[in-house]
Amino acid sequence: MHSHNTSLSSSEQDTASKSLNISDIDITSRIKYPEDRRFPVKFGGYADIYMADLDGLKVAVKVMRDVGVNEEKRLALSKKIQDEISIWSSMQHPNILPFKGFTFFPPEASDFSVFALVSPWMERGTLLEYVKPCSDGHRCIMLLEVCKGLEYLHERNIVHGDLKGCNILVTGQGRPVLADFGLSRLSEVDAVFSTKSAASSATGFQGTARYMARELFNPVPPKPTKATDIWALGCVIMVRLHSH
Structure with a gap:
């Protein structure tokens, strides 16, 4: 797990799910990470991409980073990510990347996890x-x-x-x-x-x-x-x- 991410305590995770009203798309328990894919497969300017499995479907798990961000900005960033989830989950169009849900990463963390957004893995790239x-x-x-x-x-x-x-x-x-x-x-x-x-x-x-x-x-x-x-x-x- 990276040391600088948008971290949420267990109680904050519960609050986030309730405030979003989208507990049905919290798919943390359904995401499986292959043993040979414990590290990011791609790196972006503000997120790391992991390959995972969701009920037999290969998916991309985008884990947000907040390197160098203080606590106040970290909370604001968490709110913005929640807003993004609300917007993206409402999108349905053939030319918009489908939203499969969100997860807390890593799933086994008991005290602190980070927000991650889940979408289908695009085999053909960009x-x-x-x-x-x-x-x-x-x-x-x-x-x-x-x-x-x-x-x-x-x-x-x-x-x-x-x-x-x-x-x-x-x-x-x-x-x-x-x-x-x-x-x-x-x-x-x-x-x-x-x-x-x-x-x-x-x-x-x-x-x-x-x-x-x-x-x-x-x-x-x-x-x-x-x-x-x-x-x-x-x-x-x-x-x-x-x-x-």
Whole structure:
């Protein structure tokens, strides 16, 4: 178990489940971790990904990190994760990554565990990898599906906030699904600006610089909007249509 995570005591776990009113999607007891998969299989900027089994289905368990976060911000982060669970669990669309439930990680911890979000494991990886050998026609079809997923979010007044190729996963049937909408803004940790990522402690927003609209680079940038999502979508389309 990592030493810096969004930790909750046993009583706080109970409170979290009750406040969310979603105890039916607390699937901790149903998640099984293979003996040879006790370590993360992927690392992200704010979470570690574990491979696990849920009733015979291979799933991804995303364990949130809160490196360097003080207690006050840790509690705020826990609340934001709960909000994200509530939003994601209501999403149902062919181009949105399905939400299977949440779990406390590790499950055997008696006093402290961390929030983790569970979704189906995407065998075909990210759009970034998947479209490399594809024809231009196939790429256009895939990108149209991405547009449909983003339209679905926007119709529900949900801003993705970090749309990019590696946040678009591909199902076993070759269908793109949007992932990590809203999750990039859960981090309260200040990040050093680079060409790869940018963050603002004023807004709590963290995104990927090459996909960010210009207004998000202001000294005190506004929060991401539907318009900045459309800018990022344009970047995704341009990069995917011209990469070989």
